[in-house]
Amino acid sequence: MKRPRLAAVEPLPNYQLKMTFINGSVMTVDKGEAIFAKPGLSPLRDPDAFSKVRLTNSVGWTVEWTDHDIQIGADTLWLEAMYQAAADEDTRTFLAWRLRNGLSLAEAARALGMTTRTMSSYGTGARPVPHHIALACKGWEVENR
Known part of the structure; x- marks a missing residue:
C-alpha cells in the first residue's frame, strides 16, 4: 500500500476506531486522548457524536463527522495506529x-x-x-x- 486508504471505518467504545484499509489490513486507533486534548475535536466527546463517523466518499482518503465538519485523513489515522502499536x-x-x-x-x-x-x-x-x-x-x- 503506497498511501493508506480506507475501505471501511467502524466506531468502537471508548473513542476507538476500527479501520479496514484497502490492502485488507485492519487496525484500531484510540482517539480519546486527542478528542479531550484538542479543542477542535471537542464535539466528539459526546459518544453519540463520535459514533457517527463515516468515510467521506468511496475513495477512502478521509473519515468525517459531517454534523461537526471534522475530517481526519487516512494517512494520519494509519500513523496514529502504528504509533500506538x-x-x-x-x-x-x-x-x-x-x-x-x-x-x-x-x-x-x-x-x-x-x-x-x-x-x-x-x-x-x-x-x-x-x-x-x-x-x-x-x-x-x-x-x-
Whole structure:
C-alpha cells in the first residue's frame, strides 16, 4: 500500500476506531486522548457524536463527522495506529515526529538524508528504527523550531 486508504471505518467504545484499509489490513486507533486534548475535536466527546463517523466518499482518503465538519485523513489515522502499536520507544519517537510535523515519507526522507524506502520500512515496522534515527528526529525538531 503506497498511501493508506480506507475501505471501511467502524466506531468502537471508548473513542476507538476500527479501520479496514484497502490492502485488507485492519487496525484500531484510540482517539480519546486527542478528542479531550484538542479543542477542535471537542464535539466528539459526546459518544453519540463520535459514533457517527463515516468515510467521506468511496475513495477512502478521509473519515468525517459531517454534523461537526471534522475530517481526519487516512494517512494520519494509519500513523496514529502504528504509533500506538509500536513495540519500542525509538519507533514511537520516529512516528510521533512524523505526526507532529505532518511529514510525508518523502519529506521525512529529505529531512533525515535517507531514502523513502527506508522511511517506509521504519514506519511499517519492517525494520526497527535505530536509536540514532530517533535522536536525529529530535535534533531536526530543535533546529526547525
